[in-house]
Amino acid sequence: MNFFKNIKIRKHVTTVDKHFTVLNNRYLNVYGDVIEASRTKDPGEMLAYLANGAGIKNGMKLLDAGCGVCGPARYFASHFDVTIEAVTATKLQAEIAEQRNKEANLDKRIKVKHGDFHFLSDYYPANSFDIVYFFESFCHSYDIQRVMDEVHKVLKPGGAIYMKDWFLAERLKNKNTELYAHTKRRINEFYSFNFKDGINELKSVEDYLTSHGFKVEFGRTPGYEKGDYELTALFHGNNDIYGPNNEYQENNLVGQINDVFDVIEIFELKAVKK
Ligand SMILES: C[S@@+](CC[C@H](N)C(=O)[O-])C[C@H]1O[C@@H](n2cnc3c(N)ncnc32)[C@H](O)[C@@H]1O
Numbered sequence: 601m602n603f604f605k606n607i608k609i610r611k612h613v614t615t616v617d618k619h620f621t622v623l624n625n626r627y628l629n630v631y632g633d634v635i636e637a638s639r640t641k642d643p644g645e646m647l648a649y650l651a652n653g654a655g656i657k658n659g660m661k662l663l664d665a666g667c668g669v670c671g672p673a674r675y676f677a678s679h680f681d682v683t684i685e686a687v688t689a690t691k692l693q694a695e696i697a698e699q700r701n702k703e704a705n706l707d708k709r710i711k712v713k714h715g716d717f718h719f720l721s722d723y724y725p726a727n728s729f730d731i732v733y734f735f736e737s738f739c740h741s742y743d744i745q746r747v748m749d750e751v752h753k754v755l756k757p758g759g760a761i762y763m764k765d766w767f768l769a770e771r772l773k774n775k776n777t778e779l780y781a782h783t784k785r786r787i788n789e790f791y792s793f794n795f796k797d798g799i800n801e802l803k804s805v806e807d808y809l810t811s812h813g814f815k816v817e818f819g820r821t822p823g824y825e826k827g828d829y830e831l832t833a834l835f836h837g838n839n840d841i842y843g844p845n846n847e848y849q850e851n852n853l854v855g856q857i858n859d860v861f862d863v864i865e866i867f868e869l870k871a872v873k874k
Contacts (some may be wrong), residue, residue, distance in 0.1 A: 605743075612742035613689045613716045616792045620668075620690040633671030633700065636736045638764070638866040641828045647675040649824040650735070653868055654762040656680055660730040663687070663754065665717040665747075666737020670697035670710060677706045684710045685724060687717055689740075718743060720750040730759050739766035739864075742794050745808055752813050755873040761814065762870045764822055766793075768800040772862035783863045795864070802867050814871035822868040 620627065627635050634643040650672070656662065658681040664673045667686035677684055688694050694714040701707040715723055718741065720732075732751045741747045751761045773780040788795055798804055802819045809816055 605746075609716070609718045609742045609746070612792065612794060613718070616689045616740050617691060619792045620688075621692045624690075624692055624696075628669070628696075633669045633674075635668040635671070636764075638736070638822070638825075639829075640824050643671070644675065645827060646822075646824045647672055648679075649822065649827075650733075650762075650764055650868075651676060651679065653764075653822075653870065654731050654733055655760060655870075656682060656731060658682065661685075661728065663720070663724065663729045663732040665720070665732055665734045665751070666740065667693075667697060667712065668737075669693050670701055670712065672733075672735055673697075673710050674701065674704050674706055677709045678704070682709070685713065685729075686710055687713045687715045687720075687723070689714070689716055717741070718746050718750060720747075721753040724754045726753050727756050729755050732759070732761050734761075734763035734765050736765055738763050739793050739795070739800075740791070744799060744805065745812075748805075748808060748812060748814075752873055757873055760817075760870055760872050761809070762868075764866065764868045766864045767802045767805065767867050768795050768797065769861070769863055769865040770801065773797075775862070780863060783860060787860065787864060802869065805869065806871075809871045813874050815874055817870040817872060819867055819869045822866060 631637075632643065634647070636643075636646075640646040640649075656676055660680070660682045662673075662676065662682055662684045664670070664684055664686040667673055667688045670686050673684045673686045676682055686697065688697065691714045694712050697710075697712045698707065701710045701712065713723060717737075732755055738744060738747065748761065755761065768784070772783065784795055787793055806816045806819050
C-alpha cells in the first residue's frame, strides 16, 4: 500500500520539479528570490511579519519546507541567530540557493537539500526542529495529511508548524459547481497542486492537525495584507495593475481562467506539537 502511494507521490513531485525548472527564469524575474504570489511590495516587510507570526527567535533550529532559492531563509538567517535546513523538490533551485547562500556568507547556517517534504523523517532526526515553515509550498503537496504527519515527527515537542499558503475556498463552489470544478482542475494542472475537496480547506487542515497531535494557535488572513500588499498571481487576466505577471500569463496559459480567487485563498496557520 505504502509502496504504491510512494510511487504516486514521487510522480507528482517530479512534475513539481519540472514546473519550477521550466519556469525558473520567469519565476525569478517576476518574483525575485521570494517566490510568493501574496506579498508586500517590499518582501522584507512580509518576511518580518511572517517571522513574528512563526515566533522565530535567536537560537532556534528551523526547517524551510519548499525553500525555493532560499530568499526567505536568507532573510531569517541574516536577521536572527538561527540555523536552517532548507529542502526543495527542484534540483535547479537547490543549486541556485546554495550559490546565493554562499555569496551571502550564510552557507554555514543554511543547509540546502534537494528532496521531498513528504519524506522529511527520512532526512532529518525526530524531535529536532523548533519551527517547520511552508511559504506557498504546502499547496504543491500530493498528500498534505502525510506531510503534516512527517512534520509532526521532526518537530520538537512544543515546536510549531507554520505556513502562509494556499487553501481551497468555497465561494465559487456555492455559486457555480461546474466552473468551480473546472477552475480547480486547471489550477491543479498548471501549478502541480493536488487540491481536493474536504482536504485542502483551512478548516479541514485545522481539524486534521487537531486530531493528529497538534494544537492550532490560529488560522487567519495574513495581517500584512493591510499594508503595502500586492497579489502577483499568474492567473490574472490582461490587466495592467497586476504588472509583470501579464507576460507570464500570456506566454504560459492557454485560455483565460476567471474566478481563481473564489477557488483558492491564502491563509496563515500556526499549530504547536503537543
Ligand atoms: C512557490 S515556491 C515557494 C518557494 C519559497 N517558499 C519562497 O517563499 O520563496 C514553491 C516551492 O515548493 C517546493 N516544493 C513543492 N513541493 C515540494 C515537495 N514535495 N518537497 C519539497 N519542496 C517542494 C518547490 O520546489 C518550490 O521551491
